[in-house]
Amino acid sequence: MRIDDPDRTWPLLALDRSGVEHNVATVAAALAGAGVEHAPHVKTHMSRRLWDRQRAAGAWGATVATPAQLRTVLGWGSARRLLLANELVDVRDATRLRAALDGGAAEEVWVCVDSPHGVEVLSRAFDGVTHRRLGVLVELGVDGGRTGVRTVDGAVRLARSVVDAGLRLVGVSGYEGPVASGTTAAELDAVARWCGHLRDAGAAVAPFVDGPVVLSAGGSAFADVVVRHLTAAAGARVVVRSGAYVAHDHGHYAHADPWTRLGVAALRPAITVWAAVLSAPEPGLAVCGLGRRDVSFDLHLPVPLVARGTGPTGRLTGPRALDAQVTALDDQHAYLRVPDDDLSPGDVVGFGVSHPCTTFDKYRTGVLTDGDVVVGTLTFDFSEEP
Known part of the structure; x- marks a missing residue:
């Protein structure tokens, strides 16, 4: 079969197999070598076949952006650990998640909260019972950015309410993207400072976590900064969600290029x-x-x-x-x-x-x-x- 066979038409989306294989292997080796776990954001492609390549290369789990994506990826059957990198605020979604976990659809699912409402929704769906398959991350945001509490003190208050509701807190999460739009020295310094705030939040909520506190960040455009500064937190468990790397591009990510700054082969x-x-x-x-x-x-x-x-x-x-x-x-x-x-x-x-x-x-x-x-x-x- 060829891309110009009679049964095909234009436009056509094509992925170069050698490029995908190179990118998946390169990033998997780089993150493993840095002692970082990887939950690639499969909202990039929503392709079971591409996810299976990422999983085979050592991904800890798959990240998704919406409850609908969560249900879809659970349905693939090959993603046994998932991270919903967004707030779950609808009790219907939380109830479906409870049923999926009770039915053994996954070994573990982590979700984010940044409000008392999010905690209440989870508490209601899980009946105040600490479900061993559910983990909760308190999300830390930035002023003017998107979701996430804005202060470390706010993260601590929310972490306490998660535990008081009978839920299992695993750590803190955030997204560094709103901090910088480029890779000038000043912008990379801003990302580094944000990583410091996430470390501070992780240290502050650690007393509420049973085991190593999770620090989770995006990492697609600033993987070098995220890895370097989050792994500086002694005893923390760092999970990055880089996803665009699987295909890379000729524009935004080619310009950002955190992987060569991390000292690995260019994607x-x-x-x-x-x-x-x-x-x-x-x-x-x-x-x-x-x-x-x-x-x-x-x-x-x-x-x-x-x-x-x-x-x-x-x-x-x-x-x-x-x-x-x-x-x-x-x-x-x-x-x-x-x-x-x-x-x-x-x-x-x-x-x-x-x-x-x-x-x-x-x-x-x-x-x-x-x-x-x-x-x-x-x-x-x-x-x-x-």
Whole structure:
């Protein structure tokens, strides 16, 4: 099978198998070598097949972002430990989680709280009984950021209420992303200071934890800072949730690049989205069948990588270098500035992306490839059956 077989059409999401394998192995070895546990954020791809690769490489568990994702990943059967890196505030979701845990759907699930309401919801669903499969993390946020209590004192008060409600506290969690948008020295210092606050919160709630206190952070863009500063907490159990690394990208994460700063091999962008040139209506302009419905645009526009012609049966010719830039996207169209008028209708362009998370969710299936050869089909379980 090939990406240009007669039963396929453009746009097509392709993942390079060697790139995925390299990224998964590289990050697994780096985190294990640093003494850090890994719960990769599978909301990046929501693909059981990709998660199974991450699990086989040594991931402690899988991280999800929503109760619906939690139910989906529990349904895969291969994720026995999960972390819901978000507040669980609906008693219906908590009740379903209780039933799943009682039924043995997972060995352990950790959830976050940042309010008395969250504690009350869990207490009500779990009847004030310390459930050995449920762990609770108090989330620490930042001023002006998203979820999480804002102070260490607030974390302590909430930790006490978790224990008073008969729930098992395992530690603290947070997300460093709102602290910095780049990798200047000042921004990396800001992330380091945030890690210090999370360490302080962990030390403050440790008396309420039976065993090593968990410190959990994101880590995708600032893994080097997170690992270095959280592992400085003696006796703590550090769990990072890096997820975008599995595909990497040609934009945001390529620029952030915490892994080479951590002293390991550079990751490889593994995503290519292939799309056809629909029109070349005027000099210097080509329009491709690729838009907001097909590729991420929340951080940067897609990056044209190569162009390929098509033969009379639709087979692709060899790739050629392309001097082009995406200037705008509509729902299903990409506007390319092409100084050399090097694109014609029917050509196919391979695009790199910035922020893989918001590219995967455009698709329900994709292909795993070695060059043009399809070696597997991937399913992305972003929608749940009603």
